[in-house]
Amino acid sequence: MWLAAKLASPASRIWILVREGRPVAQARYDRINQFAEIGYSVSRSSRGNGLGTSLLKATVPLACRALGVPRVVGLVKVGNSASARSFDRAGFRRVGQTSRQGHACLQFEWVDRTESWRGPPKLSPQ
Ligand SMILES: CC(C)(COP(=O)(O)OP(=O)(O)OC[C@H]1O[C@@H](n2cnc3c(N)ncnc32)[C@H](O)[C@@H]1OP(=O)(O)O)[C@@H](O)C(=O)NCCC(=O)NCCS
Numbered sequence: 102m103w104l105a106a107k108l109a110s111p112a113s114r115i116w117i118l119v120r121e122g123r124p125v126a127q128a129r130y131d132r133i134n135q136f137a138e139i140g141y142s143v144s145r146s147s148r149g150n151g152l153g154t155s156l157l158k159a160t161v162p163l164a165c166r167a168l169g170v171p172r173v174v175g176l177v178k179v180g181n182s183a184s185a186r187s188f189d190r191a192g193f194r195r196v197g198q199t200s201r202q203g204h205a206c207l208q209f210e211w212v213d214r215t216e217s218w219r220g221p222p223k224l225s226p227q
Contacts (some may be wrong), residue, residue, distance in 0.1 A: 107129070107131075112131060112132040112168070113129065113130065113131050113132070114129070114130045114163075114164050114167045114168060115127060115128070115129045115130075116128050116129075116156070116159075116160045116163070116164075118152065118156055120147070124144070125143065125144045125147040125152065126141070126142065126143040126144065126147065126152050126153070126156050127141060127142060128140075128141040128156050128157070128160045128164075129141070130160070130164035130167075130168060130173065132168040132169075132170055135170055135171070135172065136170050136171075136172040136173065136174050137164055137165065137168050137170050137172070137173050137174070138173070138174050138175070138176070139157075139161070139164070139173055139174070139175045141153065141156060141157065143156070148183070149183075153183065153184070153187040154186075154187045154190040154191050157187055157188065157190075157191035157193075158191045158192070161173050161191065161211055161213075162213065162217065162218075165213045165217075165218035166217060166218050166219075166220055169218065169219070169220070170218060171212060171213045171214075171218045172210060172211070172212050172213070173193075173210070173211045174208060174209070174210055175188050175193060175208075175209040175210075175211075176199065176201050176206040176207070176208055176209075177206055177207045177209060178201075178204045178205070178206055179198075179204075179205045179206065179207060185207060185209075188209040191211070192211060193209040193210060193211045194209065194210050194211070195207055195208070195209055196208050196209065196210045
């Protein structure tokens with residue numbers, strides 16, 4: 102099953118935001134070479150309250166560290182203003198335009214310049 106494979110894959114991480122016992126948002130990161138691509142959503146009844154933006158801000162550094170990549174890419178269908186705005190607000194940069202499954206998409210990028218994506222420094226043997 103697709104979800105079981107994603108959950109088991111070392112190249113993917115999924116965060117689910119739970120409020121009052123209910124899942125209200127999810128963010129999934131898939132590692133592709135030296136970057137991760139994000140897909141995320143907020144349940145319809147919870148949209149417009151800042152959750153999309155907060156979810157990106159909270160999970161992007163965790164995903165970089167968990168997947169060992171310094172860069173996250175998000176593709177947003179042209180016209181999806183809420184998502185484009187969420188990426189803007191979360192500190193992503195618009196780096197270009199591309200096409201995905203026949204849809205024109207804006208490409209957003211976030212780069213971890215702190216090196217924290219590498220994880221804690223390894224102690225070298227004495
Ligand atoms: C995209 C999505 C995750 C945004 O989640 P959200 O919790 O509603 O986002 P936020 O509340 O953080 O809003 C982010 C910004 O978008 C704006 N916004 C929200 N809905 C909007 C809309 N329909 N049109 C234009 N702007 C909108 C908000 O005002 C906010 O901007 P501001 O901070 O300047 O006020 C949500 O709409 C969603 O799940 N959409 C369907 C799935 C999807 O498109 N996923 C992303 C694929 S790339």
